Amino acid sequence: MLKVKRQMTENWMNEYKALVEGEIDRLVPKLNDCGYTTVNDAARYSLTLGGKRIRPIIMLECCRLFSGDIEDALSFSVALEMIHTYSLIHDDLPCMDNDDMRRGKPSCHIKFGEDTALLAGDTLLTEAFNIAANSSVDDKRKIKAIAILAKRAGLHGMIGGQVLDLSFEKTNPNIEQLKEMCRLKTGCLISAAAEIGAVIAGATENQVALISEYAFNLGLAFQIIDDILDVTSTAEVLGKPINSDAENDKATFVTLLGLDNAKALASDLTMHALDILNSLNKDTKRLCSLTNMLLQRNY
Ligand code: GRG
Numbered sequence: 001m002l003k004v005k006r007q008m009t010e011n012w013m014n015e016y017k018a019l020v021e022g023e024i025d026r027l028v029p030k031l032n033d034c035g036y037t038t039v040n041d042a043a044r045y046s047l048t049l050g051g052k053r054i055r056p057i058i059m060l061e062c063c064r065l066f067s068g069d070i071e072d073a074l075s076f077s078v079a080l081e082m083i084h085t086y087s088l089i090h091d092d093l094p095c096m097d098n099d100d101m102r103r104g105k106p107s108c109h110i111k112f113g114e115d116t117a118l119l120a121g122d123t124l125l126t127e128a129f130n131i132a133a134n135s136s137v138d139d140k141r142k143i144k145a146i147a148i149l150a151k152r153a154g155l156h157g158m159i160g161g162q163v164l165d166l167s168f169e170k171t172n173p174n175i176e177q178l179k180e181m182c183r184l185k186t187g188c189l190i191s192a193a194a195e196i197g198a199v200i201a202g203a204t205e206n207q208v209a210l211i212s213e214y215a216f217n218l219g220l221a222f223q224i225i226d227d228i229l230d231v232t233s234t235a236e237v238l239g240k241p242i243n244s245d246a247e248n249d250k251a252t253f254v255t256l257l258g259l260d261n262a263k264a265l266a267s268d269l270t271m272h273a274l275d276i277l278n279s280l281n282k283d284t285k286r287l288c289s290l291t292n293m294l295l296q297r298n299y
Pocket of ligand 1: 050051052053054087088090091096103158159162185186222223226299
Protein backbone atom coordinates (compact mmCIF):
# COMPACT_ATOMS: atom_id res chain seq x y z
CA MET A 1 0.00 0.00 0.00
CA LEU A 2 1.21 3.54 -0.74
CA LYS A 3 2.37 5.47 2.29
CA VAL A 4 1.37 9.12 1.97
CA LYS A 5 3.69 11.88 3.20
CA ARG A 6 1.73 15.08 3.76
CA GLN A 7 2.80 18.60 4.76
CA MET A 8 1.13 20.59 7.51
CA THR A 9 -0.83 23.66 6.48
CA GLU A 10 -1.26 26.88 8.48
CA ASN A 11 -2.89 26.81 11.94
CA TRP A 12 -6.15 28.43 10.92
CA MET A 13 -6.54 25.84 8.12
CA ASN A 14 -5.92 23.02 10.58
CA GLU A 15 -8.49 24.52 12.94
CA TYR A 16 -11.11 24.68 10.17
CA LYS A 17 -10.20 21.12 9.11
CA ALA A 18 -10.70 19.84 12.67
CA LEU A 19 -14.06 21.62 12.90
CA VAL A 20 -15.22 20.08 9.61
CA GLU A 21 -14.05 16.61 10.61
CA GLY A 22 -15.90 16.86 13.94
CA GLU A 23 -19.02 17.92 12.05
CA ILE A 24 -18.64 15.00 9.63
CA ASP A 25 -18.69 12.61 12.59
CA ARG A 26 -21.75 14.32 14.00
CA LEU A 27 -23.72 14.50 10.74
CA VAL A 28 -22.61 11.21 9.16
CA PRO A 29 -22.31 8.90 12.17
CA LYS A 30 -21.39 5.22 12.21
CA LEU A 31 -24.43 2.93 12.08
CA ASN A 32 -24.71 -0.45 13.76
CA ASP A 33 -26.77 -3.44 12.83
CA CYS A 34 -29.15 -2.07 10.27
CA GLY A 35 -29.67 -3.24 6.71
CA TYR A 36 -27.50 -0.52 5.22
CA THR A 37 -24.58 -0.40 7.68
CA THR A 38 -22.11 -1.49 4.95
CA VAL A 39 -23.10 1.27 2.53
CA ASN A 40 -22.79 3.79 5.35
CA ASP A 41 -19.37 2.33 6.28
CA ALA A 42 -18.26 2.70 2.64
CA ALA A 43 -19.47 6.32 2.51
CA ARG A 44 -17.69 7.09 5.80
CA TYR A 45 -14.56 5.25 4.62
CA SER A 46 -14.17 7.57 1.63
CA LEU A 47 -15.32 10.66 3.52
CA THR A 48 -12.72 10.17 6.25
CA LEU A 49 -9.85 8.92 4.11
CA GLY A 50 -7.69 11.99 4.61
CA GLY A 51 -8.66 14.61 2.03
CA LYS A 52 -7.19 18.11 2.16
CA ARG A 53 -10.66 19.60 2.88
CA ILE A 54 -9.86 22.52 0.59
CA ARG A 55 -13.49 23.19 -0.34
CA PRO A 56 -14.79 23.33 3.27
CA ILE A 57 -11.83 25.51 4.26
CA ILE A 58 -12.60 27.94 1.42
CA MET A 59 -16.28 28.01 2.37
CA LEU A 60 -15.66 28.75 6.03
CA GLU A 61 -13.08 31.42 5.24
CA CYS A 62 -15.36 33.11 2.67
CA CYS A 63 -18.09 33.16 5.31
CA ARG A 64 -15.71 34.80 7.81
CA LEU A 65 -14.46 37.23 5.13
CA PHE A 66 -17.95 38.70 4.71
CA SER A 67 -18.46 38.89 8.50
CA GLY A 68 -20.52 35.72 8.83
CA ASP A 69 -20.34 33.22 11.69
CA ILE A 70 -18.45 30.14 10.45
CA GLU A 71 -20.63 27.91 12.64
CA ASP A 72 -23.50 28.79 10.29
CA ALA A 73 -21.57 27.46 7.29
CA LEU A 74 -20.32 24.23 8.91
CA SER A 75 -23.18 21.96 7.79
CA PHE A 76 -22.95 23.25 4.23
CA SER A 77 -19.18 22.70 4.24
CA VAL A 78 -19.79 19.04 5.16
CA ALA A 79 -22.47 18.77 2.47
CA LEU A 80 -20.04 20.08 -0.15
CA GLU A 81 -17.27 17.70 0.98
CA MET A 82 -19.80 14.84 0.70
CA ILE A 83 -20.55 15.82 -2.90
CA HIS A 84 -16.82 16.09 -3.66
CA THR A 85 -16.28 12.63 -2.11
CA TYR A 86 -19.14 11.08 -4.09
CA SER A 87 -17.56 12.42 -7.28
CA LEU A 88 -14.22 10.82 -6.37
CA ILE A 89 -15.86 7.44 -5.57
CA HIS A 90 -17.74 7.42 -8.87
CA ASP A 91 -14.74 8.72 -10.81
CA ASP A 92 -12.61 5.82 -9.53
CA LEU A 93 -15.11 3.16 -10.70
CA PRO A 94 -14.07 0.84 -13.56
CA CYS A 95 -16.65 2.46 -15.90
CA MET A 96 -14.98 5.86 -15.34
CA ASP A 97 -11.27 6.33 -14.57
CA ASN A 98 -10.80 2.85 -13.10
CA ASP A 99 -8.41 3.87 -10.30
CA ASP A 100 -7.54 1.40 -7.54
CA MET A 101 -6.00 3.92 -5.16
CA ARG A 102 -7.31 7.14 -3.66
CA ARG A 103 -5.58 9.24 -0.99
CA GLY A 104 -3.03 6.45 -0.48
CA LYS A 105 -5.65 3.79 0.29
CA PRO A 106 -7.70 1.33 -1.78
CA SER A 107 -10.51 3.10 -3.67
CA CYS A 108 -14.02 2.59 -2.33
CA HIS A 109 -14.93 -0.09 -4.90
CA ILE A 110 -11.71 -2.02 -4.25
CA LYS A 111 -12.46 -2.10 -0.54
CA PHE A 112 -16.26 -2.61 -0.65
CA GLY A 113 -17.10 -3.81 -4.17
CA GLU A 114 -18.55 -1.89 -7.10
CA ASP A 115 -22.20 -2.14 -6.12
CA THR A 116 -21.62 -0.83 -2.60
CA ALA A 117 -19.29 1.93 -3.86
CA LEU A 118 -21.90 3.09 -6.36
CA LEU A 119 -24.53 3.26 -3.62
CA ALA A 120 -22.12 4.93 -1.19
CA GLY A 121 -21.60 7.70 -3.77
CA ASP A 122 -25.38 8.00 -4.27
CA THR A 123 -25.84 8.15 -0.48
CA LEU A 124 -23.30 10.94 -0.09
CA LEU A 125 -24.87 13.00 -2.88
CA THR A 126 -28.41 12.59 -1.56
CA GLU A 127 -27.64 12.98 2.13
CA ALA A 128 -25.64 16.12 1.36
CA PHE A 129 -28.87 17.84 0.34
CA ASN A 130 -30.63 16.43 3.42
CA ILE A 131 -27.93 17.97 5.63
CA ALA A 132 -28.04 21.28 3.76
CA ALA A 133 -31.84 21.46 3.97
CA ASN A 134 -31.78 20.78 7.73
CA SER A 135 -29.03 23.27 8.53
CA SER A 136 -29.85 26.17 10.83
CA VAL A 137 -29.07 28.84 8.20
CA ASP A 138 -31.74 31.53 7.74
CA ASP A 139 -34.31 30.17 5.23
CA LYS A 140 -33.76 32.72 2.47
CA ARG A 141 -29.98 32.26 2.48
CA LYS A 142 -30.37 28.49 2.85
CA ILE A 143 -32.48 28.22 -0.33
CA LYS A 144 -29.94 30.32 -2.24
CA ALA A 145 -27.09 28.15 -0.94
CA ILE A 146 -28.89 24.89 -1.84
CA ALA A 147 -29.53 26.23 -5.36
CA ILE A 148 -25.81 27.00 -5.75
CA LEU A 149 -24.89 23.52 -4.52
CA ALA A 150 -27.24 21.86 -7.02
CA LYS A 151 -26.23 24.09 -9.94
CA ARG A 152 -22.48 23.71 -9.41
CA ALA A 153 -22.64 19.93 -8.87
CA GLY A 154 -25.16 19.29 -11.67
CA LEU A 155 -25.37 18.97 -15.43
CA HIS A 156 -24.24 22.53 -16.07
CA GLY A 157 -21.49 22.12 -13.49
CA MET A 158 -19.30 19.24 -12.33
CA ILE A 159 -21.28 16.48 -14.07
CA GLY A 160 -21.18 18.43 -17.35
CA GLY A 161 -17.41 18.70 -16.90
CA GLN A 162 -17.12 14.95 -16.41
CA VAL A 163 -19.21 14.36 -19.56
CA LEU A 164 -16.87 16.63 -21.55
CA ASP A 165 -13.86 14.88 -20.02
CA LEU A 166 -15.17 11.49 -21.18
CA SER A 167 -15.88 12.88 -24.66
CA PHE A 168 -12.23 13.98 -24.91
CA GLU A 169 -11.23 10.30 -25.02
CA LYS A 170 -12.59 10.29 -28.59
CA THR A 171 -11.71 13.82 -29.72
CA ASN A 172 -8.54 15.81 -29.20
CA PRO A 173 -9.49 18.96 -27.29
CA ASN A 174 -7.73 22.26 -27.86
CA ILE A 175 -6.60 24.40 -24.93
CA GLU A 176 -9.85 26.41 -24.76
CA GLN A 177 -11.93 23.22 -24.69
CA LEU A 178 -9.69 21.80 -21.97
CA LYS A 179 -10.10 25.00 -19.93
CA GLU A 180 -13.89 24.87 -20.26
CA MET A 181 -13.96 21.21 -19.17
CA CYS A 182 -11.81 21.97 -16.09
CA ARG A 183 -13.80 25.09 -15.28
CA LEU A 184 -16.84 22.80 -14.96
CA LYS A 185 -15.29 19.64 -13.53
CA THR A 186 -12.95 21.20 -11.00
CA GLY A 187 -13.85 24.90 -10.82
CA CYS A 188 -17.56 24.53 -10.11
CA LEU A 189 -17.24 22.86 -6.68
CA ILE A 190 -14.48 25.27 -5.66
CA SER A 191 -16.64 28.17 -6.72
CA ALA A 192 -19.63 26.66 -4.89
CA ALA A 193 -17.51 26.70 -1.72
CA ALA A 194 -16.71 30.40 -2.06
CA GLU A 195 -20.20 31.46 -3.17
CA ILE A 196 -22.03 29.52 -0.43
CA GLY A 197 -19.71 30.88 2.27
CA ALA A 198 -20.41 34.41 1.02
CA VAL A 199 -24.18 33.89 0.65
CA ILE A 200 -24.50 32.46 4.17
CA ALA A 201 -22.66 35.53 5.49
CA GLY A 202 -25.09 37.83 3.65
CA ALA A 203 -22.62 39.20 1.06
CA THR A 204 -23.99 41.39 -1.74
CA GLU A 205 -24.59 39.98 -5.24
CA ASN A 206 -21.57 41.87 -6.51
CA GLN A 207 -19.38 40.42 -3.74
CA VAL A 208 -20.66 36.90 -4.49
CA ALA A 209 -19.88 37.39 -8.19
CA LEU A 210 -16.34 38.58 -7.40
CA ILE A 211 -15.59 35.75 -4.98
CA SER A 212 -16.94 33.28 -7.55
CA GLU A 213 -14.62 34.72 -10.21
CA TYR A 214 -11.73 34.45 -7.75
CA ALA A 215 -12.60 30.78 -7.09
CA PHE A 216 -12.87 29.86 -10.78
CA ASN A 217 -9.36 31.23 -11.38
CA LEU A 218 -8.13 29.36 -8.32
CA GLY A 219 -9.90 26.18 -9.49
CA LEU A 220 -8.26 26.27 -12.91
CA ALA A 221 -4.83 26.86 -11.37
CA PHE A 222 -5.58 23.97 -8.97
CA GLN A 223 -6.34 21.63 -11.90
CA ILE A 224 -3.20 22.68 -13.79
CA ILE A 225 -1.11 21.93 -10.70
CA ASP A 226 -2.88 18.55 -10.49
CA ASP A 227 -1.79 17.81 -14.09
CA ILE A 228 1.76 18.95 -13.31
CA LEU A 229 1.97 16.80 -10.16
CA ASP A 230 0.82 13.80 -12.19
CA VAL A 231 4.13 13.95 -14.08
CA THR A 232 6.49 15.51 -11.51
CA SER A 233 5.47 14.02 -8.15
CA THR A 234 5.73 10.54 -6.66
CA ALA A 235 3.01 8.03 -5.84
CA GLU A 236 4.18 8.14 -2.22
CA VAL A 237 3.48 11.85 -1.92
CA LEU A 238 0.31 11.95 -4.08
CA GLY A 239 -1.35 8.90 -2.56
CA LYS A 240 -2.29 7.61 -6.03
CA PRO A 241 -0.33 6.32 -9.02
CA ILE A 242 1.54 8.94 -11.07
CA ASN A 243 1.56 9.28 -14.88
CA SER A 244 -2.06 8.17 -14.92
CA ASP A 245 -2.98 10.85 -17.48
CA ALA A 246 -0.35 9.64 -19.95
CA GLU A 247 -1.34 6.01 -19.39
CA ASN A 248 -4.98 6.89 -20.09
CA ASP A 249 -3.87 8.91 -23.13
CA LYS A 250 -5.52 12.01 -21.69
CA ALA A 251 -5.06 15.57 -22.94
CA THR A 252 -3.88 17.70 -20.02
CA PHE A 253 -2.41 21.16 -19.58
CA VAL A 254 1.02 19.52 -19.60
CA THR A 255 0.47 17.54 -22.80
CA LEU A 256 -1.05 20.56 -24.61
CA LEU A 257 1.25 23.31 -23.31
CA GLY A 258 4.39 21.59 -22.02
CA LEU A 259 5.53 21.70 -18.41
CA ASP A 260 6.96 25.24 -18.34
CA ASN A 261 3.99 26.88 -20.05
CA ALA A 262 1.59 24.97 -17.84
CA LYS A 263 3.43 26.26 -14.75
CA ALA A 264 3.33 29.80 -16.16
CA LEU A 265 -0.42 29.57 -16.79
CA ALA A 266 -1.05 28.31 -13.23
CA SER A 267 1.01 31.21 -11.94
CA ASP A 268 -0.88 33.80 -14.08
CA LEU A 269 -4.25 32.46 -12.94
CA THR A 270 -3.09 32.61 -9.33
CA MET A 271 -1.98 36.24 -9.76
CA HIS A 272 -5.36 37.08 -11.29
CA ALA A 273 -7.13 35.35 -8.38
CA LEU A 274 -5.05 37.42 -5.92
CA ASP A 275 -5.91 40.65 -7.80
CA ILE A 276 -9.61 39.84 -7.45
CA LEU A 277 -9.16 39.25 -3.71
CA ASN A 278 -7.39 42.60 -3.36
CA SER A 279 -10.23 44.36 -5.18
CA LEU A 280 -12.64 43.28 -2.42
CA ASN A 281 -11.09 45.65 0.13
CA LYS A 282 -11.50 43.08 2.89
CA ASP A 283 -9.19 41.14 5.17
CA THR A 284 -8.14 38.59 2.52
CA LYS A 285 -4.76 37.68 4.06
CA ARG A 286 -5.81 34.10 4.79
CA LEU A 287 -7.34 33.51 1.36
CA CYS A 288 -4.24 35.01 -0.29
CA SER A 289 -2.06 32.66 1.69
CA LEU A 290 -4.23 29.64 0.79
CA THR A 291 -4.17 30.68 -2.88
CA ASN A 292 -0.36 30.86 -2.89
CA MET A 293 -0.13 27.60 -0.96
CA LEU A 294 -2.25 25.77 -3.54
CA LEU A 295 0.05 26.98 -6.32
CA GLN A 296 3.02 25.56 -4.44
CA ARG A 297 1.35 22.37 -3.18
CA ASN A 298 3.07 19.03 -3.70
CA TYR A 299 -0.04 16.78 -3.25
C1 GRG B 1 -18.14 11.05 -11.54
C2 GRG B 1 -20.00 12.80 -11.40
C3 GRG B 1 -18.58 12.48 -11.46
C4 GRG B 1 -17.71 13.48 -11.45
C5 GRG B 1 -16.29 13.28 -11.39
C6 GRG B 1 -14.45 15.66 -9.66
C7 GRG B 1 -14.45 14.58 -10.68
C8 GRG B 1 -15.59 14.57 -11.57
C9 GRG B 1 -13.52 13.60 -10.76
C10 GRG B 1 -12.42 13.43 -9.82
C11 GRG B 1 -11.08 13.33 -10.49
C12 GRG B 1 -10.43 14.65 -10.69
C13 GRG B 1 -9.01 14.68 -11.08
C14 GRG B 1 -11.11 15.74 -10.54
C15 GRG B 1 -10.56 17.07 -10.71
C16 GRG B 1 -10.71 17.78 -9.43
C17 GRG B 1 -9.68 17.35 -8.47
C18 GRG B 1 -8.28 17.80 -8.69
C19 GRG B 1 -10.05 16.57 -7.47
C20 GRG B 1 -9.19 16.20 -6.34
O1 GRG B 1 -9.48 17.12 -5.35
P1 GRG B 1 -8.57 17.30 -4.07
O2 GRG B 1 -7.14 17.40 -4.47
O3 GRG B 1 -8.78 15.88 -3.37
O4 GRG B 1 -9.12 18.39 -3.23
P2 GRG B 1 -8.69 15.49 -1.82
O5 GRG B 1 -8.34 14.03 -1.87
O6 GRG B 1 -7.64 16.32 -1.14
O7 GRG B 1 -10.06 15.74 -1.26
